[in-house]
Amino acid sequence: MRFAAVTALAIVLALLATPCFAADVGFEEIRIANGTESPLTVGIWYPADAPATEHASGDPASKVVGNGLALIVMSHGGGGAYDSHHDTAIALARAGFVAAAVNHAGDTFDDQSHVLELWRRPIQLHRLIDYMLTEWAGREHLDRARIGAFGFSNGGFTVLVAAGGVPNLSEIAPYCRAHPDHDLCQALQHAGVDPGVSANVPGDAWVSDSRIEAAVVAAPAFGFTFGRAGLKNVRIPIQLWRAADDRHQPDPFYDEAVRANLPQPPEFHVVAGAGHYDFLPPCSARLMRTMPAICASAPGFDRAAFHERFNAEVVRFFQAKLR
Known part of the structure; x- marks a missing residue:
């Protein structure tokens, strides 16, 4: 299944072109257990006493600074990778958080074999938290009672499930019958994927x-599959983001469907002029030329300036809610 293959390639090239470390932030890439399947690849950013090395692996290459640090686990969008939101992870680490992001096996740039098996993702996020609290070399620096989650697109869906949401994937097929021109339905049709297969949920x-x-x-995928009943148990504070000009996940079926059905009103941000992919970090000039569909923002929209504001708001939210 090659669902979202173009998106995946674009994200990979973007990440290769953008460093994932900073002078005051440590970084390591590790592998963690994933049940009977192959290990999951994880990236971890943390406050450090020295610059990280580009190829850090295994034990932290620089010492973790601070104690009682809050942990933020991160879930990428479809066809992405753990460093799809590396700028946000760095901002969190600079603010004193530990940010850990997982490659969702079966829905990454190099493996789209389980794209519509969305239930696989929350389990992987759960295993990431288990690892960080019980096995990570820097676990003694963490506060086990201060854990947050960040997710974009498919990752937003993942985080809502991890927070207690229960979707009804049988809603995808009728949605696509009613909206065959929408991006999700066009992508499924192009890939030869029957939307009805997503209803075969364990x-x-x-x-x-x-x-x-x-x-x-941010821009949660499949928002229309939850409904009020599916979100009734999501009782934690939520910061919800919508790109006002999101043509891939058109209003009101995604972000608004989540906002309207959460039992407690979220902190809601609508980003004027933004498209779906503006939640990804700015692209390099080379990538902008080769992958404009992913990299190009609407005229007048400054993605770099937006990410400065976005990352600051994410940090502020977690600082306020994870005390």
């Missing part, structure tokens, strides 16, 4: 994690 599919105390959700 009975114990949706894994929530009560350790998550607050969440940032």
Whole structure:
């Protein structure tokens, strides 16, 4: 299945062109257990006493600074990778958080074999939290009671499930019958994927994690599959973001469907002039030329300036809610 293959390639090239470390932020890439499947690849950013090395692996290459640090787990969009939001992870680490992001096996740039098996993702996020609290070399620096989650697009869906949401994926097929011109439905049709296959959900599919105390959700995919009943148990503080000109996830079926059905009103941000991919970091000049569909923002929209504001708001939210 090659669903979202163009998006995946673009994100990979963007990440290769952009450093994932900073002078005051440590970084390491590790592998963690994933049940009977191959290990998951994870990137971890943390406050450090020395610059990180580009190829850090295994034990932290520089010492973790601080104690009682809050942990933020991060979930990327479809066809992405753990460093799809590296600028946000760096901003969090600079503010004194530990940010850990997982490659969602089956829905990454190099493996789209389980794209519509969305229930796989929350389990992987759960395993990431388990690892960070019990096995990570820097775990003694963490406060186990201060855990947040960040997710974009498919990652936003993942975080809502981890926060207690229960979607009804059987809603995808009728949605596409009613809106065959929408991006999701066009992509499924182009890939030869029957939307009805997403309804074959295991009975114990949706894994929530009560350790998550607050969440940032940007442009959540499949928002229309939750409804009020599906979100009734999402009781933690939510910061919800919508790109006003999101043509991939058109209003009101995604972000608005989540906002309207959460039992407690979220902190809601609508970004004027932004498109779906403006939640990804700015692209290099080379990538802007080769992948304009992912990199180009609407005329007059400054993605770099937006990310400065976006990252600051994410940091502020977690600082306020994870005390």
